[in-house]
Amino acid sequence: MKYGIDDKLPVGAMFLYGMQWWVVSLPCVVILGTVAAGMYKSDAAGQIAYVQQLFLLMGLTMTVQIFLGHRLPLNPGPASTLLIGMAASMSLGPGAQYTATALCGVALALIGFCGLVGRLRRLFTPRIVAVVLILIAVTLIPTILRLLFPRQDDSKLMAGQFAFALVAVFTLFYASARLPGLAKSLTVLFGIVIGSAAYILLFGSPGLAPPPQESVVASFRLIGFTLDPGAILAFLFCFLALAINEIGSIESLGHMLQADGMDERLRRGMGLTGVANAVAGCFGLLGPVDYALSSGVIAATGCATRYAMVPAGVGLIACGFSPTIVSVLVSIPTPVMGVLFLYLMSTQFSSGILLLKGPNGLDDFSSGVTIALPLMVGLAVTFAPPALYDAFPSLLRPLLANGFVMGILTVLILEHWLFRKKNRVIFGGE
8 A cells, every 4th residue: 555544645646636536426416416306306406406415415424433433534425315215205294204214313322432342233134135135126117217217208318328337337337347457446427428429319309407596605595394103113124234334334344454443443433423323313414425436546546544534525515515516417318327327336246246155155045044134024025015005004105115225134033043053153253
């Protein structure tokens, strides 16, 4: 490594490395932020303001984490697990959803700051983590389909978009397999730029979204808090998955860099992630989680210092204050977003499968059932007729109608009760 975790950088090098981190951080904020904004904001100005707020949240979270939290070069981004919770409980309204997010964020912060992460980690065997990663991918399929085919009244257009999506996603994986070093980490960014240009040439431009008249600071408003026990219970399972992601990201990078004081880093990192999610819930935003892709960037650049993240955090905050930049990003064609989302979820699916090669993976028939049944349950609930859930009590409806939550509940029952085994390997090594 050219630079260790706590090494200071010359100003020029700090700026260059920081801009690399900024470029890597952009795509996921844009993609997930645009999808989440489209769920609640019907007007373009409202969607732009939402993504601006998300940029500010991610930039502030990154900056606070590198100085007061885990103090590792990790880049935060919107949590896809929470996007699942939002998509599966739209009928409850944003008040109930974001209230649940805020309360679960407070709970996660308490778990982190009170040093209870070790107890939480005991729930996470490799099989459970694998199922969670795969469930995130498969239960987001309806969202991906809506992005790929925004107009479902034109069969010829849909056929063209389908062909475009197939070619584009294969191109992304080909590029990812062939590009060297840092360029590999920029595959999604290349996909945004080149994919948008190709789509506009083939199908025309969607037009540039008009920026909002209101400043981003003035656009921050507290949500109308609505306590819904069913929503809170459902989002608790989503936050279990978020905790898995956070633990995995911090511990894997800490192990790679041989960082000292990992228990304290994990405690602070988890606690601040909980605080950031509580703040996000209060203002009606998708909460953050740390991404594991940082290790690839560090391996490519040889720069592991956390101080290189400072310009990246400032850059994200600057995007938040620039409605013009965000209006351009939000105007990316929806099918291109769908292709990139499909690519990202495929890589997540692959990560889940790879976990099954290690200890406590697929070693007998019961372990196969522990993987297969939760995925089948998750898919069945995701694609079941909406009228089915009208017969259930309102308290249980957010839980039973959420394929992701039902899949997690199923794997917990199978792994820790029906097929419980001694000497299980715990995720993160304990």
